[in-house]
Amino acid sequence: MKPKKPCKHPGCPGLTSGKYCEEHEALHRGDRATSTGRGYDSRWRRARSRFLKAHPLCVRCQEQGRLVKASVVDHIVPHRGDEKLFWDESNWQALCKNCHDSKTMTEDRYQEYRY
Ligand SMILES: [Zn+2]
Ligand SMILES: [Zn+2]
Secondary structure, three states, X not given: OOOOEEOOOOOOOOXXXXXXXXXXXXXHHHHHHHHHHHHHHHHXXXXXXHHHHHOOEOHHHHHOOOOOEOOEEEEOOOOOOOHHHHHOHHHEEEEOHHHHHHHHXXXXXXXXXXX
16 A cells, blocks of 8 residues: 555645545646647647648639638538537638638628637
């Protein structure tokens, strides 16, 4: 049996055989989940700039014969938090800011993830 040590969380009187008492163990696991969330964000930024390099022109403007540089990767089918839809590149389209804004105003009135 290992001797119990005080919880590493500052000011916590709890004893533990690990690093933190049960309560703070859960808390610190939660911290790691948050940093994973940040990784997701940078993964999207990388994927987005790669996609815009491959699709540099706004597809909507192109349909009307205009050549406008795209700056937004839009989800054709709104993902609404669905990871599979979110990362499905066949569901992505390059849009300029104008087209994206007017699409957001006319088509999807539900909450969109903004990056
Ligand atoms: Zn503790
Ligand atoms: Zn456009």
